[in-house]
Amino acid sequence: MRVVLAEDLFLLRDGLVNLLRAHGFEIVAAVESGPELLKALLDERPEVAVVDVRLPPTFTDEGLQAALTARRAIPGLPILVLSQHVEQLYARELLADGTGGVGYLLKDRVFNSEQFIDAVRRVASGGTAMDPDVIAKLLASNARNEPLGKLTPREREVLELMAEGRSNAAIAQRLFLSESAVGKHTANIFTKLDLAASDDDNRRVLAVLAYLNGTR
Amino acid sequence: MVLRTAVGFGRGLVYIPLVALHLVTLTLAAVAFLLTFGLGMVFLGPAGVRLVRRQAGLARRLAHAWSGVDIATPYRPSPPPPMPQRDGWYRDGRQLYRTPRIPSFNRTWNWMYRDPATWRDYAWLATEPLVGGLLVLSPLLTAGLGAVLVYTWRPMQAVTGIVLVIAGVLLAPRMVRVHALWTRLLLAPTHRARLTNEMRHLSQVHTEVVDSQAAELRRIERDLHDGAQARLVAIGMTLGAAEELLESDPQAARALIAKVREASAASLVELRQLVRGIHPPVLAERGLGDAVRALALDSPLKVAVSVDLPTRPDAPVESAAYFVISELLVNASRHGDARNVEVDISHRRTALRITVTDDGHGGADPSRGSGLRGIERRVAAFDGVLALHSPAGGPTVATVEFPHALGPDASCGSTLPKWKNTLMGICWGLFWLPLFPQGLVPLFFKIFGVDERSWFLALYMPEAFQWPVILGMIALGICMIAFAVRASSEVRERDVEPNT
Numbered sequence: 001m002r003v004v005l006a007e008d009l010f011l012l013r014d015g016l017v018n019l020l021r022a023h024g025f026e027i028v029a030a031v032e033s034g035p036e037l038l039k040a041l042l043d044e045r046p047e048v049a050v051v052d053v054r055l056p057p058t059f060t061d062e063g064l065q066a067a068l069t070a071r072r073a074i075p076g077l078p079i080l081v082l083s084q085h086v087e088q089l090y091a092r093e094l095l096a097d098g099t100g101g102v103g104y105l106l107k108d109r110v111f112n113s114e115q116f117i118d119a120v121r122r123v124a125s126g127g128t129a130m131d132p133d134v135i136a137k138l139l140a141s142n143a144r145n146e147p148l149g150k151l152t153p154r155e156r157e158v159l160e161l162m163a164e165g166r167s168n169a170a171i172a173q174r175l176f177l178s179e180s181a182v183g184k185h186t187a188n189i190f191t192k193l194d195l196a197a198s199d200d201d202n203r204r205v206l207a208v209l210a211y212l213n214g215t216r
Numbered sequence: 217m218v219l220r221t222a223v224g225f226g227r228g229l230v231y232i233p234l235v236a237l238h239l240v241t242l243t244l245a246a247v248a249f250l251l252t253f254g255l256g257m258v259f260l261g262p263a264g265v266r267l268v269r270r271q272a273g274l275a276r277r278l279a280h281a282w283s284g285v286d287i288a289t290p291y292r293p294s295p296p297p298p299m300p301q302r303d304g305w306y307r308d309g310r311q312l313y314r315t316p317r318i319p320s321f322n323r324t325w326n327w328m329y330r331d332p333a334t335w336r337d338y339a340w341l342a343t344e345p346l347v348g349g350l351l352v353l354s355p356l357l358t359a360g361l362g363a364v365l366v367y368t369w370r371p372m373q374a375v376t377g378i379v380l381v382i383a384g385v386l387l388a389p390r391m392v393r394v395h396a397l398w399t400r401l402l403l404a405p406t407h408r409a410r411l412t413n414e415m416r417h418l419s420q421v422h423t424e425v426v427d428s429q430a431a432e433l434r435r436i437e438r439d440l441h442d443g444a445q446a447r448l449v450a451i452g453m454t455l456g457a458a459e460e461l462l463e464s465d466p467q468a469a470r471a472l473i474a475k476v477r478e479a480s481a482a483s484l485v486e487l488r489q490l491v492r493g494i495h496p497p498v499l500a501e502r503g504l505g506d507a508v509r510a511l512a513l514d515s516p517l518k519v520a521v522s523v524d525l526p527t528r529p530d531a532p533v534e535s536a537a538y539f540v541i542s543e544l545l546v547n548a549s550r551h552g553d554a555r556n557v558e559v560d561i562s563h564r565r566t567a568l569r570i571t572v573t574d575d576g577h578g579g580a581d582p583s584r585g586s587g588l589r590g591i592e593r594r595v596a597a598f599d600g601v602l603a604l605h606s607p608a609g610g611p612t613v614a615t616v617e618f619p620h621a622l623g624p625d626a627s628c629g630s631t632l633p634k635w636k637n638t639l640m641g642i643c644w645g646l647f648w649l650p651l652f653p654q655g656l657v658p659l660f661f662k663i664f665g666v667d668e669r670s671w672f673l674a675l676y677m678p679e680a681f682q683w684p685v686i687l688g689m690i691a692l693g694i695c696m697i698a699f700a701v702r703a704s705s706e707v708r709e710r711d712v713e714p715n716t
Contacts, residue, residue: 054501061501085488085497088513089506108481137514144516144555 001124004046005030006037006063008055016050023117034062041070048124053083064090076101080123083107086134092213100202103129127202128165135163138212147193158185163208167201224389227282231352235345241271242341265328272337275399283396290333290405295323333409340402350648351395359384394697397704398644425597439490447483451476499538503528507538508559517549523561529568529621536594537570537618543591544572544614552576552612566623570616578610636703643700651693658686
């Protein structure tokens with residue numbers, strides 16, 4: 001799988017290159033600044049890009065801006081954004097076009113290579129990968145939201161994992177449940193939140209995120 | 217128009233008892249001054265000064281209320297009461313006193329008589345009856361004279377009388393304003409006094425900023441020392457142990473390495489929180505507007521944010537503004553029980569203005585909440601102000617304004633050239649001389665054929681020159697007033713718009 005990588009710290013870039021290569025990805029470009037990234041994204045059209053938010057030359061949100069610009073030019077271009085901190089604001093912007101194929105993770109998540117690679121693959125296949133911190137913040141700011149209060153604790157757990165972008169199978173594995181049990185929980189959640197049910201994993205996740213973002 | 221003129225004329229009338237009151241004050245103050253410095257009855261000094269200050273304060277308030285001319289109080293802040301030493305005695309210079317009375321008196325004395333504003337007050341008090349009184353009362357006198365003339369019922373004089381009455385009535389409101397400008401000249405703080413006050417304020421703010429910065433640095437140091445640093449030490453030690461175990465017990469080594477990974481993740485979380493407290497990343501990346509939007513999203517309250525900023529404010533102001541808003545949001549949810557909050561960030565010329573309105577139960581009071589005191593301190597460091605309106609039952613509206621946050625800080629000050637300043641003083645002080653005794657009075661003498669020359673210059677002239685001299689004198693007087701008014705309002709404009 002062809003990957004574009006943008007990270008300004010040499011050590012981290014090198015580590016990511018090694019990690020991704022070890023899992024069978026092909027690094028077509030490993031860049032270290034915003035303009036280079038945008039050019040690489042538009043020229044190479046990678047199957048997935050892993051991008052740091054803060055990049056030279058301005059060290060503001062160059063990486064995020066480049067990613068958003070590229071996605072406007074190539075709708076659905078899968079991009080996984082990494083950052084030292086996660087913000088609901090940025091998550092909203094990434095999810096705004098509603099097409100999926102986006103990820104937004106804390107850099108710490110790289111520590112667990114298995115889950116990180118899983119997230120990269122998920123984003124590449126048009127799914128989403130949202131950091132648990134983002135989801136926790138989303139749920140916290142929705143705390144006074146009436147329908148959310150009606151969920152059982154188990155349904156809440158399922159909702160959290162679903163919002164992170166995981167498939168039913170993955171949720172079942174994480175919570176030690178059968179896949180059909182998870183299916184039942186998700187059906188309940190959709191009824192309680194008054195969302196249109198869908199069989200497609202990705203579309204379901206996007207519906208949940210849109211609901212939590214209040215942009216439904 | 218008619219109403220305004222009537223009101224202005226009425227105000228002019230009010231000055232009649234005011235001038236009388238002023239004369240009483242002048243007499244009392246002069247007596248107190250003479251007794252104080254002539255007979256050494258020093259205890260009368262402060263009372264005299266207080267009397268003068270009260271009269272001056274009245275004039276300032278009138279100038280503001282009637283003419284919209286703002287005159288700041290120029291006095292230095294009053295001294296704090298003397299504090300006893302550890303042994304219970306009061307120290308004043310090299311003397312010790314048993315009671316605070318004498319040290320307190322000395323402080324008051326120095327505070328009053330070392331302040332140039334006091335002497336300017338006296339100067340004003342002495343000149344006001346002549347200059348100020350003439351300014352406001354001249355239209356009234358003109359109108360009064362006109363009325364008397366009308367009463368004579370001789371056609372020529374009656375017409376003149378009517379003209380005079382109209383002129384007097386129309387002039388009265390203008391002269392009230394001119395009087396306010398004259399008051400400003402002596403009673404407003406001088407450039408120097410303003411700078412001195414500003415400097416005193418700045419040095420106080422500076423001390424507070426340095427203190428709070430030092431405290432902040434200590435907190436960061438402690439957080440790093442107890443948190444990330446300690447964890448890194450632990451990580452190093454654990455890695456060392458794992459290295460030793462690698463050969464003999466790979467299983468245990470693997471467990472240790474997993475622990476190291478956890479520890480490093482935990483220290484990252486800690487560092488992230490620390491960074492957020494020092495300078496929030498979104499603020500660095502996106503600026504105030506988006507940082508506040510991010511804050512709004514994270515808040516459990518429903519927060520509506522509107523931002524209208526032409527440019528990014530300076531980084532320190534931006535950071536202060538961010539933390540102020542953050543603190544206000546926390547207050548709204550924690551103490552005010554609010555559900556909805558509106559944050560409005562706007563600008564007025566180069567000032568940054570933030571308004572936070574919540575629908576909580578109100579009753580916030582800066583004197584009780586340490587959080588609000590903290591906000592005031594933070595804001596004061598940038599010359600800003602916090603205005604809080606929080607009636608019991610809500611809603612609470614907190615407004616913070618940072619002046620000069622969005623632009624170059626052009627130093628303010630009324631800097632007329634010196635010659636202009638002097639000329640302005642002369643014009644204010646002497647305009648009455650050509651206008652009245654040498655102008656209007658001989659004019660009347662001439663019209664009514666009064667056979668009296670007194671000290672009226674024009675009447676000593678040969679017949680042919682009398683009229684031109686009279687008219688010239690009146691014109692000179694009017695020109696002097698006009699110049700004085702223009703120069704005064706020039707000073708005023710420079711004060712109001714220091715950045716243009």
